[in-house]
Amino acid sequence: MAKTILIIEDNLEIREGTAEVLELTGDYTVLTAPDGKKGVDMALKHLPDLILCDIMMPELDGYGVLYMLTKNEVTADIPFIFLTAKTERSDLRKAMEMGADDYLTKPFDDIELLNAIESRLRKREKLALKARPKNPVLFTEEEQEVLLHGLVKDVRVKNFKKKQAIYESGDTPVFIYFLVKGRARSFLFYQDGRELSTDIYVDSNFFGYEAVLLNEKYSDNVTALEDCEVALVPKEKFFDLMYDKPVIVRKFIQLLSGNIRDKEGQMLGFAYDTVRKRVANALVNIAEKSVETPDGDEALIRISRDDLAALAGTANETISRMLADFKDEHLITKEGNAIRIASINKLKSIKF
Secondary structure, X not given: XXXXXXXXXXXXXXXXXXXXXXXXXXXXXXXEEOOHHHHHHHHHHHOOOEEEEEOOOOOOOHXXXXXXXXXXXXXXXXXXXXXXXXXXXXXXXXXXXXXXXXXXXXXOOHHHHHHHHHHHHHHHHHHHHHHOOOOHHHOOHHHHHHHHHHOOOOOEEEEEOOOOEEEOOOOOOOEEEEEEEOOEEEEEEOOOOOEEEEEEEOOOOEEOHHHHHHOOOOOOEEEEOOOEEEEEEEHHHHHHXXXXXXXXXXXXXXXXXXHHHHHXXXXXXXXXXXHHHHHHHHHHHHHHXXXXXXXXXXXXXXXXXXXXXXXXXOOHHHHHHHHHHHHHOOOEEEEOOEEEEOOHHHHHOOOO
C-alpha cells in the first residue's frame, strides 16, 4: 500500500520537482502545500505517513508548522523532515530540539531524498510494531494458564486448617488467592445467622479477585473445607501482570462471567427447584469439583452435613432425610465419613 507524503514548500520548482521524484517511484502518494498554514490544514485532514517541510516560509515558517503538529495528538507522531537551505549549526540544532526526525540541505539529490524518507518510515514501523500489544486471541488456553500460574510463582503459600477462615466479609482485599491444594467454600450469612454456600474451590482455582477488581471490601466469606495450601498473590503483582499482559484481563473476565452464570443458576434453583433437586444439584456440584472425582460417572466426595445444607440452602434435618432417600434409591452409598455417588448423571437428571 502506497505511503502518503506531504510536501510543504513555498518554492514552486522545488515543490513540484520533489513531488515528481516521489511519484515516479510508484511507492508514494504525494500531497503538496505552498505555505505553512495550508500545510497544517492538509496534515490534519489527510494524516500523511511523512511530512517534508521547508523552514523559511512566509506567514507560518517550518518551525511553526512543526510546533502546531506536535501539539496535536493526531499528528504528533508523524515523521517530520525539514528542508533547509541554511547550514548553520544553530538552525539545525533548533530543528532537532523541536522534534524534527531529520533534515535535508538544499539542494539534495534524489537518492539522498529517498533514503531519508525510507529510513524514517522503517523506523516508524518498527516503533509501532514494538508498541503494539500481542493479540489475546493468539494465546492458546495452555499459554493463558502458564501466564496465570506465573502469578503464584515465588509468592507466600499459607496453610489453613479445616474450617479455618481464609477471609471474611468486610475485610479489605490485599491478596487474590490461588488454591494449591485442598478445597474451600465461599458463603454468605442469612439475617438469622444461617449460612448459604455460594461456591466451592478446588486445586488450581483462583478466588477473591472480584473484590480486588472492584476495589471493594469482600462481600462473602471463604473457609477451608479441609486442610488447604493457599498461595497469597499480592494485588499489586496481580495488577502489574494485567497491565503487562492484557490477555490476563480477558481470562479473568471469562472467570467472572462464569461465576455470574453459576450464581444466576443457583438463585433460580433456590427459587423454583424442590428441596430434593437442590440437594441433588449440591452433590453434583461437589462431585464435579472434587479432586477425588474420576473420569467416569461415579464419584467419592467428602463434605459435612452442615456444609451440604449450606450449599443446598436447606436445613440439616432435610439433608439427612434426602440422603437417606438417595441411599434407598441406590443413587449413593455411605463409606465412613464419605459419600459415594453411583451416577452423577442420574443425580443431574432428577427433576422433582
